Amino acid sequence: MVVNAPDFIASLDGAAPAPGLSAPLRGLWWAAKGNWDQAHKIVQDDEGREAAWVHAYLHRVEGDLGNAGYWYRQAGQVAAKDSLEAEWQRIVATLLGSKT
Template identity: 55%
Template sequence: MTVDEFATSLTAGAPPEGLPPALLGLWHAGRGEWTKAHEIVQDDDGRDAAWVHAWLHRDEGDTWNAGYWYRRAGRPHHSGALNEEWREIAEGLLGCPLKLLGLRIS
C-alpha cells in the first residue's frame, strides 16, 4: 500500500484489512478519532506505536508527554506541521522506499 492509498482509505467506513497496531492507530488519528487511536497505540510496546503515540500527544498539545514517547520511539521531537508529520509517519511505517532514501513525497 502506498502512502496516497493509505491516506485515501481514511474516507472509507473501515480501515484496510490487516494493519498492524501502529498503522491502525495512525489511520484513526487521520480521521480525527484521537481516543480510538490512543487506545490502540497505548496497548502496543513497540517503537512504531510509540511514534504514533508521540504524534497524538503533540496533537493534543501535551509536549512533555510527546517528548517521552518520541524518546521511546527513538525519534527526534518533531516541531513541524502535524499533517506533515502524520505523512512522514505513514511513509515510515509503510516502508516507502523513497523515504528510506531520504527523499520527500508530496
C-alpha cells in the same frame, strides 16, 4: 489492500481501517479521521517503537508536549517541530516503507 501512502490516504474514505494494517497504522488512520481516543487506545497497548512514535504524535496533537517527548524518546525519534500534517505523512510513509 494498502501497500503505499497514497493507498493509505485513499482508505480514509472508508468507515474502518483496511484489514491487515499494523496497530500504529490503524492509530494513524483513526487520528486522521479525528478519533483521537480510538487512535490512542490502539497504540497505548502496543510496546513497539513504531507505536511509540504514533503515541508521541498523538500527544503532540493533544498539546501535551511533555508526554509527547517521553514517547518520542521511547520511539528513538527526535521530537517533531514541523506541522502535525507533515509529521503524520512522514510517519505513514516510513511505516509503509515509501517516500510518498
